[in-house]
Amino acid sequence: MIRKADPYRDTDVIDARAPRTNQAIVGVLSLLAVVTGWWPILGILAGQLAIGLLFGRRYCLPCLLYFELIQPRIGEGPIEDSRPPRFANVVGAVFLGAATLAYLVGLSPIGVALGLIVAALALLAATTGLCVGCEIYRFAARLRGVRARHIDSVDLAELGASAASGEIVVEFTHPLCTDCRSLEAELRASGRTVFTVDVSRRPELARKYGVVLVPTAVAVTASGAVVERLA
Numbered sequence: 001m002i003r004k005a006d007p008y009r010d011t012d013v014i015d016a017r018a019p020r021t022n023q024a025i026v027g028v029l030s031l032l033a034v035v036t037g038w039w040p041i042l043g044i045l046a047g048q049l050a051i052g053l054l055f056g057r058r059y060c061l062p063c064l065l066y067f068e069l070i071q072p073r074i075g076e077g078p079i080e081d082s083r084p085p086r087f088a089n090v091v092g093a094v095f096l097g098a099a100t101l102a103y104l105v106g107l108s109p110i111g112v113a114l115g116l117i118v119a120a121l122a123l124l125a126a127t128t129g130l131c132v133g134c135e136i137y138r139f140a141a142r143l144r145g146v147r148a149r150h151i152d153s154v155d156l157a158e159l160g161a162s163a164a165s166g167e168i169v170v171e172f173t174h175p176l177c178t179d180c181r182s183l184e185a186e187l188r189a190s191g192r193t194v195f196t197v198d199v200s201r202r203p204e205l206a207r208k209y210g211v212v213l214v215p216t217a218v219a220v221t222a223s224g225a226v227v228e229r230l231a
């Protein structure tokens with residue numbers, strides 16, 4: 001199998017099926033812990049999530065299960081931003097840790113409630129794809145100003161580009177975006193001058209110009225004024 005994204009090196013993105021595998025495991029085990037009263041399972045899950053978050057996917061058992069056993073057999077799924085599911089894991093680790101602590105100090109009803117919340121949300125995400133923690137992350141990102149908007153002009157000097165010889169295309173890309181490479185090749189084949197901006201290396205520019213999806217491409221004049229939106 002040829003992967004577009006290395007699961008252990010390209011950590012800014014993730015196969016969309018991997019978080020759902022993790023959510024299924026967390027959801028089932030959390031429910032089992034609450035129903036059977038084996039509450040230490042909640043602490044083990046919290047610890048495993050924390051270890052994966054701190055030390056990487058090579059130390060995350062559900063990640064290894066997916067990337068080493070499942071993915072090679074079913075193929076790579078859609079590639080997505082890894083930050084929302086990572087935030088959801090942080091929330092899950094906090095809730096599971098709090099549930100474990102509640103059981104330890106004798107507040108079992110609180111532990112049960114927190115464990116059931118984790119189980120319900122994790123199983124919802126695993127079965128439907130609706131990840132509440134991910135949506136909270138995206139909402140918070142919009143509040144921080146990361147939102148799509150039209151690009152009317154670009155500062156070519158800031159980008160390190162020059163259109164002294166005429167019109168150029170500024171394309172915002174990502175190394176793992178196959179559509180970005182296809183668009184760039186198509187534009188160059190048509191005789192256009194293309195300047196690419198890697199949003200993984202220049203996230204401040206993506207924020208400034210409201211680039212939330214790649215490829216985003218605009219044709220600009222020597223002054224930076226946008227004359228055509230291409231993607």
